[in-house]
Amino acid sequence: MSEVSSDPRSISSLDVLLNDVKVGTIVRTPGDFNAFSFEDSYRATGGLPVLSLSFRAATGGLRKDPIPVARALPAFFANLLPEDKLREAMEKHHAGSVRAGNDFDLLVALGSDLPGAVRVVPSDGTIVRFDSLSAPKAKARFSLAGVQMKLSVIKNTGKGGGLTLPLGDDQGSYIAKFPSTSFPGVSENEYANLALAEAIGMEVPERELVEQSEFEGIPKEFETLSDGKVLLVRRFDRGANGERIHIEDFAQVFGVYPSRKYEGAAYHDVAGALNVAVSSAAALEFVRRLALAAITGNGDMHLKNWSLIYREAGEKPQLAPVYDVLSTIPYIPADAMALSLAGERSFKALNVQRWKAFANRARLPEAAVLKAVVDTVEQVNGFWWSLPERKVVPAKVLERIDTHVRLMTPILGTGAERSPSAER
Numbered sequence: 001m002s003e004v005s006s007d008p009r010s011i012s013s014l015d016v017l018l019n020d021v022k023v024g025t026i027v028r029t030p031g032d033f034n035a036f037s038f039e040d041s042y043r044a045t046g047g048l049p050v051l052s053l054s055f056r057a058a059t060g061g062l063r064k065d066p067i068p069v070a071r072a073l074p075a076f077f078a079n080l081l082p083e084d085k086l087r088e089a090m091e092k093h094h095a096g097s098v099r100a101g102n103d104f105d106l107l108v109a110l111g112s113d114l115p116g117a118v119r120v121v122p123s124d125g126t127i128v129r130f131d132s133l134s135a136p137k138a139k140a141r142f143s144l145a146g147v148q149m150k151l152s153v154i155k156n157t158g159k160g161g162g163l164t165l166p167l168g169d170d171q172g173s174y175i176a177k178f179p180s181t182s183f184p185g186v187s188e189n190e191y192a193n194l195a196l197a198e199a200i201g202m203e204v205p206e207r208e209l210v211e212q213s214e215f216e217g218i219p220k221e222f223e224t225l226s227d228g229k230v231l232l233v234r235r236f237d238r239g240a241n242g243e244r245i246h247i248e249d250f251a252q253v254f255g256v257y258p259s260r261k262y263e264g265a266a267y268h269d270v271a272g273a274l275n276v277a278v279s280s281a282a283a284l285e286f287v288r289r290l291a292l293a294a295i296t297g298n299g300d301m302h303l304k305n306w307s308l309i310y311r312e313a314g315e316k317p318q319l320a321p322v323y324d325v326l327s328t329i330p331y332i333p334a335d336a337m338a339l340s341l342a343g344e345r346s347f348k349a350l351n352v353q354r355w356k357a358f359a360n361r362a363r364l365p366e367a368a369v370l371k372a373v374v375d376t377v378e379q380v381n382g383f384w385w386s387l388p389e390r391k392v393v394p395a396k397v398l399e400r401i402d403t404h405v406r407l408m409t410p411i412l413g414t415g416a417e418r419s420p421s422a423e424r
Helices: 040-044 084-093 103-110 186-199 267-277 280-296 352-362 366-386 388-392 395-408
Strands: 002-005 013-018 021-029 033-038 118-122 127-130 150-155 174-177 207-210 230-234 246-249 307-310
Touching: 013 103, 021 040, 021 103, 033 040, 084 103, 103 118, 174 186, 186 207, 186 230, 186 280, 186 366, 186 388, 186 395, 267 280, 267 352, 280 366, 280 395, 352 366, 366 388, 366 395
Parallel strands: none
Antiparallel strands: 002 127, 013 021, 013 118, 021 033, 150 174, 174 230, 207 230, 246 307
16 A cells, blocks of 8 residues: 655645654645744744744744735745746646645645755645555655756665665755756856865865766656756755754745845845854854855855754754855856845955945954955965866866956955965
């Protein structure tokens, strides 16, 4: 006898679990309103382990339940779902049970493998039993936020190896990011930028470049037409034994919908939140990562590309490892920072005065912020030019990154312009 979840369209109530703790319920009401309410037992704990800082009151404990939303999930849950082409592919994969554009349907379908430690299951536990009928073919049920074609995959060990898509309730422990017809060399670009981040002391997940031929059984709706390598990155929201580790991105922290990830907050808001919720050291590490984005020409560090991670008991957040770092300048020459930095987005405008203004808005010491920026620029110049991973980046892409690094070195700080590497 096989069992599968009910048709998502027939389900009207979902239990929200944080690992094995029931934290609340999402109810779909007539008129297609979606209402989320906290479980009394979870509210009695003061909201621990933490689901999201967005739900926590300034005085401690939990806020009131969010207002029901028409034809959409509350922002925290909407941010658990894929976007654009990846969403279209997943909706096509679940065609017949997930209505296009329906967040609730898609959350039901993908609820077993969401980012972080969140799971959703039908509230009544209803299952469809197939005693005499053939069970439907198992479907991929992972969700990864973002727009790039990327899959949660299982890395098989032993003879033959290979990479496969988790089906049913299985979980992937790696993210496979596929090449793009629009952005040649994007996998190699990100691979080299991740290596650079690690070289200058940032926390970066394990990664490797693999051939597309190593993947088995990828459904056609997830296939891409692009040739080239696939970037394989270990998921930092999954432990060594597959245990879920909770994370939330800053769109979730600020209660911003994915459609507003480029304007829902400014960089000083993120830094300020880190300073209060985590530590001043975390806020300054964020500054280092901002400086890295500026010097390498990364115009895509929006709210969903910064996250908090809740390790151990899940009560205290930390800044999550670096992810989704690449240079966008080779593909979009006029690109700029994804969010405002003290009122500016243009890379060329990020001079010392701008960083001082950012520091004041974030309530961070000016001297510490400027030191973090200058130190990062000097470290990049100390490692980038001889980094072994440079050799995998296509020549034209690498040339444009190098040109941007040389351009930004004197702009980002008076101390940095004395670096001998800037003269290369």
